[in-house]
Every structure is written in C-alpha cells, then in structure tokens.
Amino acid sequence: MPLLENGHIVEDTWQTLTEEDPSPANPAAAVIVPFARYLAEREAWAAHEGPLGLAVKAGEDVEQLTAEDLSRVSLVALDFPKFNDGRAFSSARILRERLGFTGRIRATGEVLRDQLLFMQRCGFDSYLIPRADAEEAWAAALKELSVWYQPTADGRPWITALRTGRWERQEQAAE
Amino acid sequence: MYRYDEFDRTLVLERARQFRNQVARRQSGEITEDQFKPLRLMNGVYLQLHAYMLRINIPYGTLSSRQMRTLAHVARTYDKGYGHFTTRQNIQYNWPTLEEIPEILEVLAEAEMHGIQSSGNCIRNVTADQYGGVVAEEVEDPRVWSELVRQWSTLHPEFSFLPRKFKIAVTGSPSDRAAVKVHDIGLRAHKNAEGKIGFEIIVGGGLGRTPYIGKTIAEFMPAEHLLSYLEAILRVYNRYGRRDNKYKARIKILVDDIGIEEYRRQADEEWESLKDGALTVPQEEVERIRAYFAPPAYETLPARDSGYEAKLFEDAEFRAWAKVAITAHRQPGYAIVDISLKPIGGIPGDASADQMDALADLADEYSLSELRVAHEQNLVLPNVRQSDLYALWQKLKAHDLATANIGLISDVIACPGMDYCALATARSIPVAQRLSKHFASLEKQHDIGRLHVNISGCINACAHHHVGHIGILGVDKRGEEFYQITIGGRADEFAKLGDRVGPAVSYDRVIDAIDVIVNTYLKLRQPGEKFIATVERLGIGPFKEAFAEENLDAAA
Numbered sequence: 001m002p003l004l005e006n007g008h009i010v011e012d013t014w015q016t017l018t019e020e021d022p023s024p025a026n027p028a029a030a031v032i033v034p035f036a037r038y039l040a041e042r043e044a045w046a047a048h049e050g051p052l053g054l055a056v057k058a059g060e061d062v063e064q065l066t067a068e069d070l071s072r073v074s075l076v077a078l079d080f081p082k083f084n085d086g087r088a089f090s091s092a093r094i095l096r097e098r099l100g101f102t103g104r105i106r107a108t109g110e111v112l113r114d115q116l117l118f119m120q121r122c123g124f125d126s127y128l129i130p131r132a133d134a135e136e137a138w139a140a141a142l143k144e145l146s147v148w149y150q151p152t153a154d155g156r157p158w159i160t161a162l163r164t165g166r167w168e169r170q171e172q173a174a175e
Numbered sequence: 176m177y178r179y180d181e182f183d184r185t186l187v188l189e190r191a192r193q194f195r196n197q198v199a200r201r202q203s204g205e206i207t208e209d210q211f212k213p214l215r216l217m218n219g220v221y222l223q224l225h226a227y228m229l230r231i232n233i234p235y236g237t238l239s240s241r242q243m244r245t246l247a248h249v250a251r252t253y254d255k256g257y258g259h260f261t262t263r264q265n266i267q268y269n270w271p272t273l274e275e276i277p278e279i280l281e282v283l284a285e286a287e288m289h290g291i292q293s294s295g296n297c298i299r300n301v302t303a304d305q306y307g308g309v310v311a312e313e314v315e316d317p318r319v320w321s322e323l324v325r326q327w328s329t330l331h332p333e334f335s336f337l338p339r340k341f342k343i344a345v346t347g348s349p350s351d352r353a354a355v356k357v358h359d360i361g362l363r364a365h366k367n368a369e370g371k372i373g374f375e376i377i378v379g380g381g382l383g384r385t386p387y388i389g390k391t392i393a394e395f396m397p398a399e400h401l402l403s404y405l406e407a408i409l410r411v412y413n414r415y416g417r418r419d420n421k422y423k424a425r426i427k428i429l430v431d432d433i434g435i436e437e438y439r440r441q442a443d444e445e446w447e448s449l450k451d452g453a454l455t456v457p458q459e460e461v462e463r464i465r466a467y468f469a470p471p472a473y474e475t476l477p478a479r480d481s482g483y484e485a486k487l488f489e490d491a492e493f494r495a496w497a498k499v500a501i502t503a504h505r506q507p508g509y510a511i512v513d514i515s516l517k518p519i520g521g522i523p524g525d526a527s528a529d530q531m532d533a534l535a536d537l538a539d540e541y542s543l544s545e546l547r548v549a550h551e552q553n554l555v556l557p558n559v560r561q562s563d564l565y566a567l568w569q570k571l572k573a574h575d576l577a578t579a580n581i582g583l584i585s586d587v588i589a590c591p592g593m594d595y596c597a598l599a600t601a602r603s604i605p606v607a608q609r610l611s612k613h614f615a616s617l618e619k620q621h622d623i624g625r626l627h628v629n630i631s632g633c634i635n636a637c638a639h640h641h642v643g644h645i646g647i648l649g650v651d652k653r654g655e656e657f658y659q660i661t662i663g664g665r666a667d668e669f670a671k672l673g674d675r676v677g678p679a680v681s682y683d684r685v686i687d688a689i690d691v692i693v694n695t696y697l698k699l700r701q702p703g704e705k706f707i708a709t710v711e712r713l714g715i716g717p718f719k720e721a722f723a724e725e726n727l728d729a730a731a
Contacts, residue, residue, distance in 0.1 A: 061414075084213055084296065086336025090413050093333055098448040114197065114206075114214055121332035144193040147182050149326045151453035152333075159182045159326070164457050 002134040004127040005104075007142075009134055014053055014075065026050070032077055035060050038069075046072065053077060055108070058087040062095050070101050075126070080109035089122045096123035096153040113137040117145060121152050176239055176545060177322050177467045179287045186329070187284040190291055194218045195277035202273075217297060217335065219290025220276055224597050229268045229276055230293040231283060235303035235321035235345065236264040236548040236555075240535040243546055245286035247531035253279050258531070260516060260524040262588055262639060263342070264302045264548045265293055269595055291329055296337045298328035298409070303345040304352045305549040308468055309511055309557045311503040315347035315364035315372055319465045320401065323456065324362075327402050334409050338416035339424035341409070342381075349668065354550065356380045356389045356670035357642055359426045360408065365395070372398045378408060378438065379430030382636035386672050387427040390435040392442060398461070403454040407446035411438065471543040471558060476508025480561035493568055495617060496579035501564070504557075510564060512542075512556040513549065514571065515578040515586060520612045522604050523589045524552030533574045541567045551588055551627075553581065583620040584628055584693070585611040588639060592632030592649065593656075599632035601649025601656040606630050606685055613686050623693060626706045627665075642666035644707050645692060646673045647685065656682045662692060662718055663710040674715045677722035688727045695721040 003012045015024065016032040023044070024031050032053035038045055045052060053075035056062055062076070076095060078088035088107065095101040106126035107119050116127065116138060131137060151158040161167035179187070194214070201211040215221075219230040231246070238246075246266055250258045253275050254268040261267055271279060283289055293300050301324050303317040304310070324343055328334070334341075346353040347364040355361025361377035373395040380389025396404050412426045415433075430438050487494045502511040514534070517523050526534075538546045538556055541563045547555035559567060571577035580586045587610060590596065592603030607630050614620055629643030633650075640646035646661040657679040664673030680688045693706075695718050700709045710718070 083210065084336050085418060086296075086334070087414055087418075089333040089336065090410050093410075112206075112210060114210075115336075118332040118335055140196075144196070145186070145189050145330065147185050147189070148332070149186075149329055150331055150333075158453070160457065160460050161453070162182065163180070163463065164459050166457070 001128050001130050002132065004129050004134045004138055005125065007135065007138055012128075014051075016055060016077075023048075024050075032075065039064060042069070051075070053104075053106075055079065056088075056091060057081070058085050058091075060091075062091045063099065065099065067099075070099060070103075073101075074103040075106060076101065076103065077106040077108045078124070080107060080111060083110040083112045083115065089118065092119070092123040093152060113141050116141045121148065121150075121154050121156065123153055176237055177318070177464065183287070183326075184284075187287070187289045187291070188281070190218070190289065190330070191277060191280040191284050194280060198273060198277055213295055213336070216295035217292055218276075218280065219293035220273070221294060222597070223269065223595055224593075225595070226270050227273050227276065228595070229271050229279060229290060230261070230265050231268075231288055231290045232293050232300035233264045233266060233288070233548045234325050235301055235307060235318050236305045236550075237307070237318060238546040238548060240538040240544040240546065242286045242288055243531050243535040243538065245283060245288065247528040247535065249279055249282060250531065251528040256529075257525055257527045259522075259591065260526065260548055260552050260554070262550050262552060262590075262637060263300060264305075264550060265300055266548075267591075269591075294340075295335075296339050296341075297335045298331060298337075298341045298343065301325045301328065301343050301345065302353060302358075302550060304348055305547040305555050306352060306502065306511055306557065307347065307547075308470070309504055309506070309509075310348060311505045312350060313348045313505065314366060316465070316468055317345040317347040317353070317362075317364060318468050319461065320347075320362065320364060320374075320398070321345045322464050322467075323402070323461070324405070327405070327454075334413055337409075337413055338418045339421060339426075341412070341426065343405075351666075351668040351670075352549075354639070354642065354666040354670070356668075357382055357386070357639065357666060358389065360405070361389055362401075364398075367395055374398065374401055376404065376408070379427040379435070380670075381425050381427040382639055382641050383425065384422055384634045384636075385428065386636070386641040387431060388670050388672065389427075390430060392435060392439050399456045399458070400450060402456055403449040403452060404442070404446055406449055406454055407442045410445050411441045415441075470506070471545070473506045473509065473558070474560070476506075476560065476562075478507040480508060483561040483564050486565040490565075492579075493565060495621060496568055496577055497564065498621070499579055499581040499583060500577075506558075508561055510559050510561050512559050512564070512567065513581040514554040514556065514576050515581055516553050516576075517580055517586050517611065518575055518578050519580075519585060519615045520608050523587050523607050526554075530574055530576060533570075534576070537567060537570060551586065553586070579617050580620055582625045582627070584614045584623050584626045585620060587611060587628045587630060588643065589630040590632050590637035592630075596632060596637075598635055599649070600634070600651040601632050601658065602682075603630040603632040603638065603647075603649060606647060606649070606658070606682070609686050610689060613690070623697070624705050626693075628689070629664075639666060640664075641672045642670060643673065644710070645689060647689075650679060652679065658682070658685045658688075660685075660688055660692070660722075663707070663715060665707055676715060676718050678728040680727045684727055687725070688722065691721050691725050691727065692718055 028050040030051040307318040344358040363375040376393040377389035542556035587607040589607040593599040631638040642664040661673030
C-alpha cells in the first residue's frame with residue numbers, strides 16, 4: 001500500500017509486528033510494535049537499538065506514554081478502524097500539543113483523501129493510503145481549503161490570529 | 176448583523192468548490208456512496224424518501240432581507256417554490272437535484288450562507304434565542320458568542336468525525352427561548368458580581384429515544400475561556416463517547432454513564448493543557464464581532480405610541496394578533512413581532528418563495544432589514560416601530576402571514592414525518608393540520624391560552640415532543656400509525672420531560688385525545704391559570720383519568 005510522506009510516495013522501511021511475532025533478530029531493525037505490547041514489555045524494548053514505532057488503536061490512550069517512552073519512539077501509527085471513527089484525530093493532537101511528540105505520526109486503516117487535510121492539521125505527517133494516485137490526491141486535497149478558524153500545532157495561521165495581528169507578531173518573534 | 180470578512184468568505188467559497196469536486200468524484204464512481212455520505216451530510220445534503228434534501232444553516236436564527244431574498248430565489252429556482260423552516264433554525268429544500276446542489280451552495284455563499292455541518296456527526300448549526308440583542312430582559316447578546324462558536328466549530332479538524340451529531344444552543348436571557356437544557360451543550364451567558372460575562376455550561380441534554388435534561392458542568396466559565404473549555408468537553412466526548420451503537424452515541428449517554436462529576440473531572444484535566452493557550456478568546460475579537468451587532472439606527476421614540484394604542488382599542492382582530500405576536504423590545508417605541516408560519520390547516524414551518532420575498536420587503540420597510548428564525552418554526556421581525564404595527568399587520572394579512580396563534584394550540588411544532596422523512600414511522604404534518612383545523616376558532620384558542628403542542632413522527636424527536644406542553648409521538652404498531660401522548664413537558668428555563676397520559680391512540684383518535692386533555696384543563700383551571708401551570712399544580716392524575724374514561728385507545 002502506498003505510503004505518503006512530504007507529498008511523495010516513499011518506501012516503507014518499517015516492519016510492523018503483531019502481538020505474537022517474535023522480537024526482531026536484528027536489533028537495529030525499524031519496527032512498529034503494538035501499543036499494548038510495548039507497554040507490557042517496556043523494559044525489553046528499551047534495549048532495542050533500531051528505530052522504534054508504536055501502533056496505537058483507536059480507543060487506546062496515548063497519554064500513557066511517558067517522556068522517556070517518547071524519547072525512544074520515532075513513529076506513532078494511529079489507526080482509523082473506519083473512516084468515520086475520529087478518535088485518532090484527538091490522539092494526534094494530544095501527542096503533538098500536549099506531549100510534545102516530534103516524531104512521525106502515521107495514519108493507518110481507512111484513510112480517505114477527503115480527510116487528509118484534517119489529519120495534517122491534527123499533526124499527522126505520514127499516511128498509508130490505499131490508492132495508486134496518492135500523490136495527486138494529496139496535492140489536490142491540500143489546495144482545497146486555505147483558511148482555518150482553529151489553532152493547532154501544524155504551524156498554519158488561524159483566522160483569529162490573522163485578524164488580530166497576533167500571527168504576524170508570533171512570526172516576527174520566531175525570526 | 177454579522178458580515179463575512181475576507182476569511183469567512185474565502186472559507187465558504189472554497190468549501191462550495193470542494194463539494195462540487197466531491198459530487199463529481201461520486202458521479203464518476205471514484206468514491207462509494209458510503210464514503211460520499213459523510214461528505215454530503217457535512218454540507219447539508221440528505222437522501223430522503225423521494226429526493227435529496229438540502230439543509231441550509233441560519234446561524235443563531237439571524238437573517239438579513241437580502242439573505243431572505245436569496246432563500247426565496249433558491250426555493251423558486253431549484254425547488255418547487257417553497258422552503259421549510261425547521262426547529263433548529265435551518266431551512267430545508269426538499270426537491271433539489273444532486274447535480275444542482277453545488278451551484279445552490281455557491282449562490283448561498285454569495286449571500287453569506289451555507290450548509291456546512293447542518294448534518295453529519297459533527298458540531299451542527301449553532302442555535303440561539305431568536306430575540307438576541309432586541310429583547311427587553313436580555314443580560315448579554317447571545318449572537319456575539321454564537322458567532323464565535325460558529326467559527327470555532329466550522330470545519331474543526333479534530334471534531335468532524337464525532338461519535339454522533341452535536342448541537343450547541345446559546346441564550347443570554349433569564350427566559351430561555353433556545354432550549355439550552357435539551358442540547359448536547361447549552362450555554363447561558365450571565366454576569367457575575369463584578370459584572371464580568373461568563374457562561375453556565377450545561378452538557379448532556381437531549382431528546383431522541385432517551386431524553387435527558389442537561390447537567391451543569393460549569394456554573395460560570397469566564398468568557399475568554401469559552402472556546403478552550405468547549406474544546407476540552409468535545410475532546411472527552413470524541414474519545415470516549417460510544418461508537419458501537421448509534422442510539423447510545425450522543426454525549427448525554429456518556430454523561431449519564433460516568434456521571435457529571437466524572438465528566439467534569441475529565442474535561443478539567445483536558446482543559447489543563449488547553450487553558451490560556453491559543454484558543455483563549457482575544458477581547459479585540461469579541462469586540463470586532465460585537466461591533467457587527469451594535470444596535471441599528473433606532474429613532475428616539477416615546478415608550479408607548481398613542482396611535483398603536485388607539486388601534487388596539489378600536490380593532491379587536493388586530494388586538495388579538497398583537498396580544499400573541501408582540502414581545503417587549505429593549506428600545507422604547509419599538510416592538511418584536513412574531514410571524515406565524517402556522518396558518519390554520521397549513522404545514523408548520525413552510526413558506527412559499529413569494530412569502531419569503533414579501534417578508535424581505537416588509538423587513539426592509541419596517542424592521543431595519545432584519546429577520547429572525549425561531550426554533551418554533553416561526554419568523555420574527557425584530558425591529559418594528561410601534562407606530563408601524565397596524566400597517567405591518569395589514570400587509571402580513573394580505574400574505575396570509577398574520578395568523579394570531581403564536582404560542583397557542585395551533586402553533587404546532589411538527590417534524591416532516593412520513594410525508595418526507597426516511598426515518599419516520601408515522602405522519603406528523605397531517606396530524607398538525609387536523610389539530611389546527613379542529614381548533615380553528617381563534618376565540619377558542621385564545622381562551623385556551625398558551626399551549627405548546629409538539630408532534631414528532633418517530634422516536635428521534637425532531638419536533639421535541641418530550642418537552643411540548645402536549646407532546647405527540649407517532650409510532651408504528653403492526654403497520655398502523657399510533658400516537659403516544661405526553662403532557663407537562665417544557666423546554667424553557669424550567670425544562671422538564673412530559674409524562675404519558677395513557678396508551679397510544681390511533682391516527683383517527685388523536686384529535687379526540689387532545690380534546691379530552693384540553694377540556695380537562697378548561698374544567699380544572701383556576702382563573703388566569705395557563706395549561707402548563709394547571710398540569711404542574713394537579714399532576715397528571717386528572718388527565719389520566721379523563722383519558723381512561725374515554726377509552727381513547729379503543730377503535731373509533
């Protein structure tokens with residue numbers, strides 16, 4: 001299935017483990033571990049040398065991750081069991097805005113083109129999207145809306161900040 | 176009135192264009208009907224029994240004469256010459272084609288209107304007291320805050336796929352005309368001892384198959400924290416509201432399951448990280464919005480117009496209309512005028528394109544170009560000089576818009592029912608029509624006095640039957656339409672759910688049943704006592720007895 005990052009289809013270098021799969025023989029492999037399994041085997045995974053990712057199901061609480069966990073993890077995959085199950089939108093924002101997670105947040109499951117903009121706004125930056133024209137779909141979806149009322153951590157200006165001049169002040173302060 | 180700036184305008188135009196593209200992709204087969212459904216719903220497009228239905232928001236019920244003309248134009252051009260005003264300050268068109276809908280949305284966008292989130296499992300059109308900014312008793316203008324909430328909730332990236340629909344209502348008056356206690360979230364603006372504005376926030380109210388009166392999660396949330404706290408409440412709901420059963424997915428079920436204290440604890444915990452952040456409402460933004468709602472150019476007039484008072488004395492028909500249609504205005508010499516969309520025997524809430532145009536003209540002539548839409552499915556001219564009332568009334572009469580039944584038994588709130596709706600299990604509109612004809616005598620209606628009748632054609636309770644003084648719920652019993660009748664409900668600041676008076680009655684006997692209830696009231700009331708007060712004083716007992724005596728559940 002195409003993996004979309006930074007607007008392009010890229011090779012998926014991650015290996016996704018199930019609850020039952022043995023731990024990878026190669027300690028340097030990039031693996032995505034089920035969230036519950038990681039929580040149960042925290043100590044063991046602390047020793048893993050390669051990139052570590054977590055697969056979080058809708059309904060699992062990402063705030064169980066400590067700062068230490070997050071320093072170890074470079075990818076969190078949030079699942080959409082159905083496109084209309086919006087729980088992962090909240091999980092992504094909590095990861096970005098409350099827990100300060102700076103690694104990749106990947107959308108998995110039923111990921112639709114018409115949700116990509118919302119996903120990006122909530123903090124996703126990696127999408128497993130079941131369509132060959134993912135790049136074109138992404139480019140088109142991104143152009144559909146240029147203004148937003150809500151502040152999120154995606155770095156887009158929001159309307160109230162633009163109206164009040166707060167956005168320009170913030171930009172100047174950052175420079 | 177609020178006017179779009181470049182940002183608001185860009186957003187609705189882009190959204191209309193986006194939907195045009197989604198329709199094209201649906202028609203080319205690129206997306207399935209299942210995948211298209213939430214996209215069309217979030218733009219107000221339903222698939223009904225006979226055709227697509229388009230629901231347009233009238234945010235917090237405010238409408239300019241120009242917007243009303245646009246609604247008339249849409250009714251005439253894309254529908255069969257009429258529109259239907261709903262209990263949620265929306266207008267519905269029952270006959271557009273899917274191909275035409277993107278064009279309709281563009282026409283509406285030009286007039287600063289849209290159907291965004293008028294349906295779907297997202298935050299719906301924000302509703303408010305229809306007398307916002309004009310009613311004498313008001314503490315704070317609900318329109319300012321409704322607009323703020325409208326913007327925050329529009330295309331919210333996190334809350335567009337909630338477990339279920341989510342409705343927010345706002346009031347700023349002691350008398351609650353927005354039914355804030357039966358919404359997912361109700362906001363009541365009030366002032367603290369220091370004169371600072373804040374909100375009582377009520378969560379978990381709702382009707383439908385499991386009705387609840389909402390519970391207060393915050394007594395006084397300072398205004399600057401309103402949006403961040405709403406975000407916290409919504410986040411808890413988005414994460415923990417049930418998604419396994421659509422009938423248990425509303426926030427009311429979650430609030431009931433975990434209790435209001437626990438919900439408050441979770442929301443407060445969530446709020447910790449949101450409070451004082453980017454969602455803090457800047458005072459200058461509140462002032463920017465408030466400036467749009469500054470009082471219009473009122474004339475300085477005497478508090479009572481002698482010409483108007485003379486007409487009240489001279490003309491009994493005018494007096495009867497004025498008695499129910501007029502509410503005290505905060506500006507001396509002005510009046511708020513309710514316009515009944517419930518002509519005797521008509522379809523509650525329907526207005527023809529010609530009537531809409533006539534109302535737009537009347538708003539220009541007599542109401543500083545403004546109209547309102549009330550959740551009772553009536554319209555309002557909010558700024559009429561007392562001295563113009565008689566002339567206005569005569570013109571309203573000419574357009575069949577002066578029925579003197581506001582708040583009376585024939586001012587029925589009814590959902591579309593089985594005549595249009597795919598969910599309905601029984602008809603509502605014909606019941607409303609029969610009831611209205613049965614009580615056609617205005618003299619009789621005025622004698623009965625204030626009495627709200629709400630008729631829903633199914634358990635989803637779109638006509639809020641649980642909170643009607645008399646509530647009628649259509650059910651299907653072995654393929655036949657039956658109606659369960661409750662009394663004693665109310666949707667105001669004393670919100671309460673009605674109680675059943677007896678077994679369900681057949682379609683043929685439903686008017687007899689209402690008659691029994693009304694006659695029992697007339698017999699037992701004390702001088703000047705309203706229906707709801709009699710029910711509250713005596714309880715449901717005497718009504719039940721009268722109901723049982725008549726064997727109303729037997730065949731006619």
